[in-house]
Amino acid sequence: MVDQQRLWDAEVAQSYDTPGEGMFSDDVLGPTVGVLAELAQGGRAVEFAVGTGRVAIPLRDAGVQVVGIELSTAMVARLREKASADRLPVVEGDMTTAHAGEGFALVYLVYNTIxxxxxQEVQVECFRNAARHLAPGGCFVVELWVPELRALAPGYRGTVEVSEPGYLLVDTVDTLQQLIVSHHVRFDPEITGSREARVGRSPHRYIWPSELDLMARLAGFELESRWADWDRGAFTGESRSHVSVYRLPAQS
Structure with a gap:
């Protein structure tokens, strides 16, 4: 069992935010917040794995009341440097079991965090926990990448996902268990302070879109929409990721 507290420790939390760049850029956050605010329809929202508040803080600024659930105490501490508990409450705990209340209009889980x-068992429990938070007719939004197994050469169990000056991302794949370990290799002396490379690893269980849909059905959801991105681009067989909107039935 992976110790998520050690994986998402103080060092990671302090280096997580990249204001104005990457996943913190306006080009990414603007469409994300816009879609989530629309889906909330004036109601309250819960973010599973709220992290340092990358999405929750601008969504709150857009007028949506947000409660976060987060397992990492270090990530919560970093969030608290930017938003008070009154403005953005956070329940510390596992997103498969922690409870932030009931009657929410929206639960969301972004940036591949599921x-x-x-x-598979705990991923299904995540869907069930989302359902427990929602009012009838509420929706659960999941942003997730599509496994690039076609990039695996015969006989090889890894792919180079990113290769740029000072940084290399290599994914190793266990297709039997649907597990990927991402190896983040940083070797820029200006960043690492050393001529030796630093390696960080993070494990993930990949989920095919059809498997994700079945998990949703087990928790009482129906797929409402699936886009390739937050700009609502068409999802195709070539899409590298998707934003999926699942909805609970409304009361009859």
Missing amino acids: SNLLT
């Missing part, structure tokens, strides 16, 4: 849950 893959941090390393078995």
Whole structure:
């Protein structure tokens, strides 16, 4: 069992935010917040694995009341440097079991984070916990990457996902268990402070879109929409990721 507290420790939390760049850029956050605010329809929202508040803080600024659930105390501490508990409450705990209340209009889980849950069983429990938080007719939004197994050469169990100056991302794949370990290799002396490379590893369980849909059905959801991105681009066989919107039945 992976110790998520050690994986998402103070060092990671302090280096997580990249204001204005990457996943913190306006080009990424603007469409994300816009879609989530629309889906909330004026109601309250819960973010599973709220992290340092990358999405929750601008969504709150957009007028949506947000409660976070987060397992890592270090990530919560970093969030608290930016938003008070009154403005953005956080329940510390596992997103498969922690409870932040009931009657929410929206639960969301972004940036591939459901893959941090390393078995199918606990991934299904994440869906069930989302359902417990929602009012009838509420929706659960999941952002997730599509496994690039076609990039695996015969006889090989790994792919180079990113290769750029000072950084290399190599994924090793266990297709039997649907597990990927991402190896983040940093070797820029200006960043690492050393001529030696630093390696960080994070494990993930990948989920095919059809498997994700079945998990949703087990928890009482129906797939409402699936896009390739937060701009609502068409999802195709070539899409590298998807944003999936699942909805509970409304009361009759």
